[in-house]
Amino acid sequence: MSDAAPNPPAAPSAYDLMPMSGPALWIAGLLLALANFMAVLDMTIANVSVPNIAGGLAVSPSQGAWVITSYAVAEAITVPLTGWLAQRFGAVKVFVFAMAGFGLCSALCGLAPSLSMLVVFRIMQGLAGGPMMPLSQTLLRRIFPARQQAMAMGLWSMTTVVGPIVGPLLGGALVDQAGWPWVFYINVPMAAVCAVLAWRFLASRETPTERIPVDFVGLGLLITWVGAMQIVLDKGKDLDWFQSPVIVGLALVALVGFTSFIIWELTEAHPIVDLRVFRHRGFTAATVIMSLSFGAFFSSVVLIPLWLQTNMGYTAGWAGKAMAFQGILAVVMSPIVARFMGRFDLRALVSFGVLVMGGVALWRTGFASNMDFMGVSLPNLAQGFAMPFFFIPTTVLALGSVLPRETASAAGLMNFMRTTAGAFGTSITLTAWENATTSQHSDLVGVLHNPQGAIDTLTRMGMSAQGALEQLNTMVDGEATMAATDHIFLVIAMVFVAGATAVWIAPKPAPMAGGPPMGGH
Numbered sequence: 001m002s003d004a005a006p007n008p009p010a011a012p013s014a015y016d017l018m019p020m021s022g023p024a025l026w027i028a029g030l031l032l033a034l035a036n037f038m039a040v041l042d043m044t045i046a047n048v049s050v051p052n053i054a055g056g057l058a059v060s061p062s063q064g065a066w067v068i069t070s071y072a073v074a075e076a077i078t079v080p081l082t083g084w085l086a087q088r089f090g091a092v093k094v095f096v097f098a099m100a101g102f103g104l105c106s107a108l109c110g111l112a113p114s115l116s117m118l119v120v121f122r123i124m125q126g127l128a129g130g131p132m133m134p135l136s137q138t139l140l141r142r143i144f145p146a147r148q149q150a151m152a153m154g155l156w157s158m159t160t161v162v163g164p165i166v167g168p169l170l171g172g173a174l175v176d177q178a179g180w181p182w183v184f185y186i187n188v189p190m191a192a193v194c195a196v197l198a199w200r201f202l203a204s205r206e207t208p209t210e211r212i213p214v215d216f217v218g219l220g221l222l223i224t225w226v227g228a229m230q231i232v233l234d235k236g237k238d239l240d241w242f243q244s245p246v247i248v249g250l251a252l253v254a255l256v257g258f259t260s261f262i263i264w265e266l267t268e269a270h271p272i273v274d275l276r277v278f279r280h281r282g283f284t285a286a287t288v289i290m291s292l293s294f295g296a297f298f299s300s301v302v303l304i305p306l307w308l309q310t311n312m313g314y315t316a317g318w319a320g321k322a323m324a325f326q327g328i329l330a331v332v333m334s335p336i337v338a339r340f341m342g343r344f345d346l347r348a349l350v351s352f353g354v355l356v357m358g359g360v361a362l363w364r365t366g367f368a369s370n371m372d373f374m375g376v377s378l379p380n381l382a383q384g385f386a387m388p389f390f391f392i393p394t395t396v397l398a399l400g401s402v403l404p405r406e407t408a409s410a411a412g413l414m415n416f417m418r419t420t421a422g423a424f425g426t427s428i429t430l431t432a433w434e435n436a437t438t439s440q441h442s443d444l445v446g447v448l449h450n451p452q453g454a455i456d457t458l459t460r461m462g463m464s465a466q467g468a469l470e471q472l473n474t475m476v477d478g479e480a481t482m483a484a485t486d487h488i489f490l491v492i493a494m495v496f497v498a499g500a501t502a503v504w505i506a507p508k509p510a511p512m513a514g515g516p517p518m519g520g521h
Contacts, residue, residue, distance in 0.1 A: 018205045019145040028143055028201040029155060032136040035099055035194050037159035038187060039132040042071065042106075042125065044167030044301055045174075045183045051309050052180045052316060057115045065430060068302065070119045072423035073230045074126025077223055080273040080416040082134040083409030084212070091142075091207040091408065095135040096199045101128030103191025110181035125184075130419075133160075134411035137399065141407060143205055153399075154338030157392035162327055168305050169327075172320025207408075215272035218265050222273065225257030226420065233427035273416075274409040282401030283410055285506035286394050291417045292499035293354050293390055295425030296492045297383075300361065302426045303433060303488065308376065311481045312369070325377040326384035337388040346393040350503045353389025358496030360386065364489040369482045397506060429488060436484035437477075 020028060046053070046067050054064030085094045105125035112118035137156055144152040174182040228250045239247050265271040278284050305323060308314035314322070340349060360383045367376075395414075402410040 036136040040163030045171040071126040074123040075130040076420040078130030082412035099195040106187035109184035158334040169320035169324035172316040176317040218272040221261035228254035280401040286398035291421040295421035296495040298422035299425040299429035325380040330384040334388040349393040354500035356386035361493035440480035
């Protein structure tokens with residue numbers, strides 16, 4: 001693994017730069033940013049919709065969570081394939097095809113008559129959406145002149161920051177006003193317009209292609225271990241974890257598949273996923289912190305709306321409004337952070353942002369069952385301030401540490417690590433939350449002071465004995481859930497601290513001058 005710091009921008013090469021100018025540049029840039037926004041948005045727009053989707057399709061909320069994780073895992077499978085797809089077919093063609101497929105699958109999701117069909121269509125949607133994120137990065141770098149690359153990455157990162165925030169807000173509004181299918185229908189017109197205009201403006205900037213063999217073994221191993229691991233995380237609690245032979249078997253499949261995948265891809269002449277980019281220490285450090293911090297961040301983005309709706313009496317719309325506070329300062333700070341990158345060490349910016357996010361998680365450990373809307377929303381406002389410090393410099397540090405020809409592969413791998421961490425983190429967090437709630441409930445029942453007296457008081461107020469018992473149990477459930485939620489946020493805070501520390505593994509980047517550092521290896 002190389003220890004060299006990223007170098008200042010090298011001279012443009014035919015491979016990675018075909019700059020545009022004038023209105024065409026900004027139209028193309030906005031299209032690429034919008035495509036990334038759509039892909040990120042769909043990771044969160046369904047979060048606040050899960051209870052409504054579950055109710056509409058007659059399944060439990062925990063089963064409804066498959067709508068989130070199925071998309072994330074499918075996306076995680078195709079994201080690292082982006083480098084190979086771009087090399088084989090051309091980045092522009094793959095991008096346009098992915099956009100069109102994303103729109104079609106979004107329409108199918110809205111039409112799904114059952115949870116099983118919805119999960120199938122979400123998987124298809126994730127497979128189509130996966131390449132959109134890394135290819136939008138690759139093409140932005142290709143069309144923007146070197147002096148404007150920092151601005152381009154700032155624009156891209158801002159959509160990554162804002163997407164998880166707008167998702168709950170837009171999803172809540174659509175669910176309340178039009179019904180859950182519209183969280184998917186909303187993508188269709190945007191995807192159609194983006195696909196047509198992207199081909200119109202970017203066809204002349206197609207990347208070089210090469211007829212390379214398909215690494216079917218590597219692809220099969222990737223699908224096997226990611227899919228097996230996600231099923232373990234999603235179904236572990238229902239099947240009593242490692243007391244179940246099914247879970248044990250799937251865990252072994254995931255472990256063997258992952259080990260075999262690493263060995264095969266490192267020795268294959270034409271790997272489906274180019275793991276050799278991890279030889280760049282800056283890229284490795286950036287992907288580690290991206291995985292840790294995004295996993296913690298995305299878990300909280302899923303957990304808070306679920307807690308608000310199932311335990312605090314919020315509608316999907318109000319839960320989305322509470323989460324939307326993250327977007328206020330995120331939008332304000334994104335261009336400011338892009339300018340900071342020319343003045344401060346990228347590692348310091350990342351570490352600062354992640355530590356602030358950890359502080360927000362600690363703030364949330366004080367959540368109480370009687371808190372008001374602003375009590376929920378203010379920590380989200382503070383987190384919005386910190387998020388650009390995390391997303392933007394981390395992205396630039398990662399892609400600035402690899403060779404120009406490795407950009408698509410590096411972007412794919414970084415996004416793979418991010419989306420996989422989000423999916424795995426969500427499954428682990430929700431399972432831990434349910435387990436902690438059960439444990440806290442048992443503890444609270446054991447220390448209740450004179451429960452019979454409380455039941456007698458309620459019966460004297462006109463309740464039946466059964467109704468009084470249920471009312472007391474509901475109160476205990478609420479407090480148990482609140483205590484479990486606070487405990488989960490304490491763990492999330494610890495993960496953020498680990499992420500803020502991991503960034504210092506990276507070598508010190510060279511000062512930026514007009515664009516992100518390129519070509520260090």
